[in-house]
Amino acid sequence: xxxxxxxxxxxxxxxxxxxxxxxxxxxxxxxxxxxxxxxxxxxxxxxxxxxxxxxxxxxxxxxxxxxxxxxxxxxxxxxxxxxxxxxxxxxxxxxxxxxxxxxxxxxxxxxxxxxxxxxxxxxxxxxxxxxxxxxxxxxxxxxxxxxxxxxxxxxxxxxxxxxxxxxxxxxxxxxxxxxxxxxxxxxxxxxxxxxxxxxxxxxxxxxxxxxxxxxxxxxxxxxxxxxxxxxxxxxxxxxxxxxxxxxxxxxxxxxxxxxxxxxxxxxxxxxxxxxxxxxxxxxxxxxxxxxxxxxxxxxxxxxxxxxxxxxxxxxxxxxx
Amino acid sequence: xxxxxxxxxxxxxxxxxxxxxxxxxxxxxxxxxxxxxxxxxxxxxxxxxxxxxxxxxxxxxxxxxxxxxxxxxxxxxxxxxxxxxxxxxxxxxxxxxxxxxxxxxxxxxxxxxxxxxxxxxxxxxxxxxxxxxxxxxxxxxxxxxxxxxxxxxxxxxxxxxxxxxxxxxxxxxxxxxxxxxxxxxxxxxxxxxxxxxxxxxxxxxxxxxxxxxxxxxxxxxxxxxxxxxxxxxxxxxxxxxxxxxxxxxxxxxxxxxxxxxxxxxxxxxxxxxxxxxxxxxx
Numbered sequence: 001x002x003x004x005x006x007x008x009x010x011x012x013x014x015x016x017x018x019x020x021x022x023x024x025x026x027x028x029x030x031x032x033x034x035x036x037x038x039x040x041x042x043x044x045x046x047x048x049x050x051x052x053x054x055x056x057x058x059x060x061x062x063x064x065x066x067x068x069x070x071x072x073x074x075x076x077x078x079x080x081x082x083x084x085x086x087x088x089x090x091x092x093x094x095x096x097x098x099x100x101x102x103x104x105x106x107x108x109x110x111x112x113x114x115x116x117x118x119x120x121x122x123x124x125x126x127x128x129x130x131x132x133x134x135x136x137x138x139x140x141x142x143x144x145x146x147x148x149x150x151x152x153x154x155x156x157x158x159x160x161x162x163x164x165x166x167x168x169x170x171x172x173x174x175x176x177x178x179x180x181x182x183x184x185x186x187x188x189x190x191x192x193x194x195x196x197x198x199x200x201x202x203x204x205x206x207x208x209x210x211x212x213x214x215x216x217x218x219x220x221x222x223x224x225x226x227x228x229x230x231x232x233x234x235x236x237x238x239x240x241x242x243x244x245x246x247x248x249x250x251x252x253x254x255x256x257x258x259x260x261x262x263x264x265x266x267x268x269x270x271x272x273x274x275x276x277x278x279x280x281x282x283x284x285x286x287x288x289x290x291x292x293x294x295x296x297x298x299x300x301x302x303x304x305x306x307x308x309x310x311x312x313x314x315x316x317x318x319x320x
Numbered sequence: 321x322x323x324x325x326x327x328x329x330x331x332x333x334x335x336x337x338x339x340x341x342x343x344x345x346x347x348x349x350x351x352x353x354x355x356x357x358x359x360x361x362x363x364x365x366x367x368x369x370x371x372x373x374x375x376x377x378x379x380x381x382x383x384x385x386x387x388x389x390x391x392x393x394x395x396x397x398x399x400x401x402x403x404x405x406x407x408x409x410x411x412x413x414x415x416x417x418x419x420x421x422x423x424x425x426x427x428x429x430x431x432x433x434x435x436x437x438x439x440x441x442x443x444x445x446x447x448x449x450x451x452x453x454x455x456x457x458x459x460x461x462x463x464x465x466x467x468x469x470x471x472x473x474x475x476x477x478x479x480x481x482x483x484x485x486x487x488x489x490x491x492x493x494x495x496x497x498x499x500x501x502x503x504x505x506x507x508x509x510x511x512x513x514x515x516x517x518x519x520x521x522x523x524x525x526x527x528x529x530x531x532x533x534x535x536x537x538x539x540x541x542x543x544x545x546x547x548x549x550x551x552x553x554x555x556x557x558x559x560x561x562x563x564x565x566x567x568x569x570x571x572x573x574x575x576x577x578x579x580x581x582x583x584x585x586x587x588x589x590x591x592x593x594x595x596x597x598x599x600x601x602x
Contacts, residue, residue: 036420038330044420046420047407048409069449070449074435151427153452154450154452
């Protein structure tokens with residue numbers, strides 16, 4: 001008995017079926033046009049239609065508590081089976097930093113004349129990880145949560161947003177570890193540390209926008225999740241996570257346009273702004289021109305564009 | 321014809337609904353690398369050549385559901401009941417026809433939003449928020465949900481992670497969370513089969529209560545008894561087609577004759593997976 005074609009048993013019952021078909025239904029459904037008219041008369045709406053953009057924003061705002069609760073729940077569930085539990089939230093970034101220090105600081109000695117290399121490196125790694133894991137989580141936000149999407153009604157943008165929020169919470173733990181590292185390496189506490197807040201806000205908006213774009217693409221073509229690690233790794237190496245982009249610019253071996261593009265790429269902008277905010281030996285001269293305008297621009301383009309792009313396919317998520 | 325419906329308020333109108341699933345990777349080669357490549361290269365070709373199989377799950381179904389009705393959906397396995405329910409909820413697209421609804425129909429189910437690594441307590445909050453309740457509503461109903469589930473009858477289990485629950489306990493908590501919200505149109509997919517007998521009784525009571533608040537309740541079940549107990553109208557789907565639509569007793573009598581279920585004894589799985597989802601040659 002193959003999966004195609006009727007099996008013998010229903011055929012035996014065919015007589016029963018025809019009898020059933022002969023019995024007139026008790027509530028005969030009116031003809032097609034009448035049903036639509038009936039629905040219109042009573043103000044019924046088409047099921048599963050995409051809401052307008054303002055309505056969508058309103059729905060999303062109404063679900064803000066779900067978004068935060070879901071993010072926190074995911075974060076908590078992450079280490080719930082470990083003996084040390086939530087201690088790993090801080091331990092993981094610290095161990096990460098230790099590995100990078102061992103490889104780049106001790107083994108390779110890639111200081112390239114960067115003062116305060118360890119704080120420089122660790123800030124870069126943490127800030128980059130925030131963008132990287134947000135985008136990675138965003139790619140799987142819809143395709144990895146089809147059960148949720150197919151069972152419950154909520155604006156689907158809640159999922160990528162929630163995952164980005166989870167990564168932001170994760171980053172805050174990393175930042176706590178970073179403060180310890182900064183103090184250990186004698187970086188003075190300064191007023192400029194307050195700049196970290198607007199930088200994080202801008203970077204979060206950028207990440208959320210890109211993950212919404214990736215969420216839509218990943219929902220249609222799940223294969224993208226396989227490709228993303230390679231794209232992201234390439235992006236990491238050109239973003240000056242482990243080396244200083246402005247040192248590269250001094251070398252004159254690269255055309256000016258290339259160094260400009262490297263310095264204006266969003267990951268590099270947010271990483272260098274955070275270094276500028278936290279590390280006193282990282283000077284404003286090392287930042288590209290109009291750096292704040294670029295940072296705000298990337299956040300707005302990705303945030304608004306990504307949101308609209310995601311909303312355009314709202315009714316198609318989790319289907320087919 | 322429309323005149324006799326004026327006094328009743330329709331909540332769900334299905335107008336000639338067709339639902340077709342498209343399944344990737346069933347063509348020649350069965351998802352092998354070459355077949356996949358073939359699919360990508362010849363994107364513009366017909367779906368059949370691209371190895372996409374169409375499964376026609378629901379065919380030309382029309383019905384009108386009114387406020388205050390409890391409607392049972394019956395049919396052998398794979399006859400399209402759950403598919404139809406998902407389409408009414410707006411979670412599956414229709415191929416042809418349209419479904420109109422009053423308000424937002426909700427499927428009774430929060431399983432997917434819950435996390436096994438979290439405590440029952442946190443899952444109650446998360447599940448409630450996932451269904452669209454406000455934080456205050458969840459806080460107000462929290463005790464009610466826990467009491468209804470009976471999780472704490474045998475000790476303080478609500479503060480333990482859900483992975484430590486027995487399957488029955490987890491199912492009871494899930495149902496309790498899902499049933500805590502009042503809905504305009506409530507769609508229930510075989511949720512009544514969970515838990516022990518005393519919990520099943522409580523669930524049926526809760527369904528009746530929900531029905532009072534909700535406009536309309538749809539119930540998919542293979543348990544003819546729970547259909548009899550809760551529904552006053554039944555839709556019988558077979559191979560995606562609406563065979564019968566009428567009062568519970570009339571339809572169930574025919575259905576039981578069809579499934580060879582002579583006594584009115586409830587039988588959870590009446591038929592083996594018959595070829596109800598027959599793919600249509602495209």
